[in-house]
Amino acid sequence: MSRGQSYLISLFRNRTRQSPNTQLRSLTLEPRDSESNPNEQKCAGGGTYTEMAKTVSTIMRERQRWQQTLVSDFPSFNFADPLFFRELLKSQNNVLFSLWFFRWLCSNYDYTPDPVSLNLLFGALLDAKAVKAAKSFLDTTGFNPEPTLLELYVKFLSEDGLVEEAVDVYNVLKETGISPTVVTCNAVLLGCLKARKLNLFWELHKGMMESEVDLERIRCLVLIRCRD
Structure with missing residues (x-):
């Protein structure tokens, strides 16, 4: 380096002076045209990353305690797969949910975020003009x-x-x-x-x-x- x-x-x-637990408002974002789309790539257990991302996005919106049941719902799926996280980020229309999922990954898996995923999430926070959340994100990840x-x-x-x-x-x-x-x-x-x-x-x-x-x-x- x-x-x-x-x-x-x-x-x-x-x-960065903001706490990593800074409260965030509901934020929307539009997908970036330049992002690669692995929607036709098959994930472990069948189906595509896009299909799985849409399913998980729906669960996160409709189930209050999704963090406690997501693994048991899909025991054979690798949620720490970078391709899945990128597809989830594009499937969500609220960057708050994507940030929650990112923190859930970091706290429940031996998960080392890759630079592409970090840049995508940081860019999504900026697209939503969540400046304080972006500052907190940089502080906690240090990328x-x-x-x-x-x-x-x-x-x-x-x-x-x-x-x-x-x-x-x-x-x-x-x-x-x-x-x-x-x-x-x-x-x-x-x-x-x-x-x-x-x-x-x-x-x-x-x-x-x-x-x-x-x-x-x-x-x-x-x-x-x-x-x-």
């Missing part, structure tokens, strides 16, 4: 998300008023050699502006002098000049 990646994981663990997800994370942190956390992640992206997009740069600047952290705004803007400037950047500069 590179120095930048190690620093990234360490930063998330130290910066290194894909750069595109981190940029989206910076944007939502900024919009949610968590400016210091957004700036931390933004700086880590730059330290690991990633050049944030103009959308990400503008989002963190606007977050500083809304939080009235003007010194931080100018410090960040100084480091963005060579980056692309668009109408949103100009709007931020006009607004801060007015406030100054």
